[in-house]
Amino acid sequence: KAGVTQTPRYLIKTRGQQVTLSCSPISGHRSVSWYQQTPGQGLQFLFEYFSETQRNKGNFPGRFSGRQFSNSRSEMNVSTLELGDSALYLCASSGGAGETQYFGPGTRLLVL
Amino acid sequence: EDQVTQSPEALRLQEGESSSLNCSYTVSGLRGLFWYRQDPGKGPEFLFTLYSAGEEKEKERLKATLTKKESFLHITAPKPEDSATYLCAVRIPSGGYQKVTFGTGTKLQVIP
Numbered sequence: 001k002a003g004v005t006q007t008p009r010y011l012i013k014t015r016g017q018q019v020t021l022s023c024s025p026i027s028g029h030r031s032v033s034w035y036q037q038t039p040g041q042g043l044q045f046l047f048e049y050f051s052e053t054q055r056n057k058g059n060f061p062g063r064f065s066g067r068q069f070s071n072s073r074s075e076m077n078v079s080t081l082e083l084g085d086s087a088l089y090l091c092a093s094s095g096g097a098g099e100t101q102y103f104g105p106g107t108r109l110l111v112l
Numbered sequence: 113e114d115q116v117t118q119s120p121e122a123l124r125l126q127e128g129e130s131s132s133l134n135c136s137y138t139v140s141g142l143r144g145l146f147w148y149r150q151d152p153g154k155g156p157e158f159l160f161t162l163y164s165a166g167e168e169k170e171k172e173r174l175k176a177t178l179t180k181k182e183s184f185l186h187i188t189a190p191k192p193e194d195s196a197t198y199l200c201a202v203r204i205p206s207g208g209y210q211k212v213t214f215g216t217g218t219k220l221q222v223i224p
Contacts, residue, residue, distance in 0.1 A: 004155075033212065043156075043199065043214040055209040090155050100146060101212060103155035 004104035018079040025093030032074040037088040114139040118215035133218045135200030136182040144203040149196045190222045
């Protein structure tokens with residue numbers, strides 16, 4: 001079974017731009033969660049989607065948004081990028097509530 | 113407030129020198145505790161899920177245990193390839209659903 005895939009793997013953007021990251025979950029998994037990982041803050045929860053509905057959202061500004069499609073693939077968008085948005089963005093999928101999350105390789109975003 | 117604390121932050125072991133990593137939590141309504149291993153620049157790799165106090169799971173040189181307030185990851189006779197950051201996470205109820213909160217990790221270095 002193929003694992004979680006994320007694209008692109010690396011991105012360089014400048015302040016003020018926007019970016020869209022993509023995540024394809026493990027086949028059959030309907031829940032997708034997004035995390036931001038930085039050296040200082042560790043893994044911070046962004047949001048979780050299940051069957052195209054956002055179920056939970058972390059403490060991030062409205063510049064961070066996401067969506068999930070009917071095939072469970074998910075995208076997250078960051079608008080008006082700031083230097084502090086530089087991080088590893090991780091996507092994780094699970095079969096449903098209470099089940100183990102499996103992570104993708106991440107997208108490394110650098111904002112200049 | 114729900115908290116997950118991992119200790120020590122960093123640990124340096126000689127090859128073959130067994131030790132334990134700690135994950136203590138103060139949460140309401142634990143729905144699962146997870147251990148992951150993360151190598152630099154990669155997504156976390158799932159190791160174990162524990163659901164109730166007294167539960168234990170093993171995989172090769174690793175053994176995870178759970179009490180009502182903490183979990184331990186025991187590493188027996190570690191090898192250099194066990195060097196990584198080990199992350200602990202808890203799943204708890206949130207807004208009618210559940211969310212996953214991560215600790216900041218323990219960075220393990222095993223010296224040959």
